[in-house]
Amino acid sequence: MHEFAPSDRTEREISRLVKTVVTPRPIAWISTVSDAGVDNLAPFSSYNYVSLTEPTVLFNTPNGPRSELKDTARNALESGEFVVNIVTEADIERMDHTSAALPDDESEFDLVDIERGESRTVSAPRVADATVSMECTLHDSIEVHDKLMILGDVQYVHVDDELLTDGQIDMRDLDTVGRLGGPYYTVSDPLPFERQF
Numbered sequence: 467m468h469e470f471a472p473s474d475r476t477e478r479e480i481s482r483l484v485k486t487v488v489t490p491r492p493i494a495w496i497s498t499v500s501d502a503g504v505d506n507l508a509p510f511s512s513y514n515y516v517s518l519t520e521p522t523v524l525f526n527t528p529n530g531p532r533s534e535l536k537d538t539a540r541n542a543l544e545s546g547e548f549v550v551n552i553v554t555e556a557d558i559e560r561m562d563h564t565s566a567a568l569p570d571d572e573s574e575f576d577l578v579d580i581e582r583g584e585s586r587t588v589s590a591p592r593v594a595d596a597t598v599s600m601e602c603t604l605h606d607s608i609e610v611h612d613k614l615m616i617l618g619d620v621q622y623v624h625v626d627d628e629l630l631t632d633g634q635i636d637m638r639d640l641d642t643v644g645r646l647g648g649p650y651y652t653v654s655d656p657l658p659f660e661r662q663f
């Protein structure tokens with residue numbers, strides 16, 4: 467085995483390794499609204515859930531002075547709200563396009579021509595044709611080295627009726643996309659497995 471401590475490698479090498487081995491990562495397509503009323507949309511794959519009893523999700527982004535935060539982070543902290551829209555195979559191109567670094571007075575919704583859907587409990591719009599969207603309010607933000615972890619409590623959920631079988635989502639019907647290391651995405655291909663335990 468090749469063995470090493472992270473400190474023996476450059477930041478770039480370690481970052482590449484972690485992003486390659488922590489895969490596939492789910493993608494949160496996060497919509498927010500700025501103080502000035504500009505709707506923002508961007509993908510975040512350093513994303514997961516924490517609590518399930520009171521559902522809580524998190525995403526991570528570079529930390530820094532508020533003026534240098536990504537629009538999504540700044541808006542989530544300032545408004546206390548964000549919406550996680552899930553990404554399916556049909557969305558890959560549009561989702562990727564919304565990672566463009568736009569000035570904070572321009573909206574990725576308009577750049578990529580994505581229809582806004584009305585949210586019920588937060589001001590940020592959702593992606594109208596996302597099959598699932600979760601409206602969140604800020605739970606907390608935690609500094610972790612050079613990153614800021616932003617946690618949100620899920621307050622309201624939108625699910626496309628077509629996904630529901632007896633009121634539940636069947637995983638086989640939800641073609642979520644994952645991010646891999648390098649220039650790769652992956653689509654879900656559920657592998658049936660009888661769990662023993």
Ligand SMILES: Cc1cc2nc3c(=O)[nH]c(=O)nc-3n(C[C@H](O)[C@H](O)[C@H](O)COP(=O)(O)O)c2cc1C
Pocket residue numbers: 493506507508509510511512513525526527528535536537538539561562564565566567568645
């Ligand atoms: C699939 C994908 C996943 C990404 N994941 C993250 C992430 O987890 N954290 C992050 O800070 N940026 C991530 N990015 C980059 C942001 O989407 C990009 O910086 C974007 O411009 C941020 O937009 P904003 O400034 O409007 O918030 C990702 C980009 C792509 C395409």
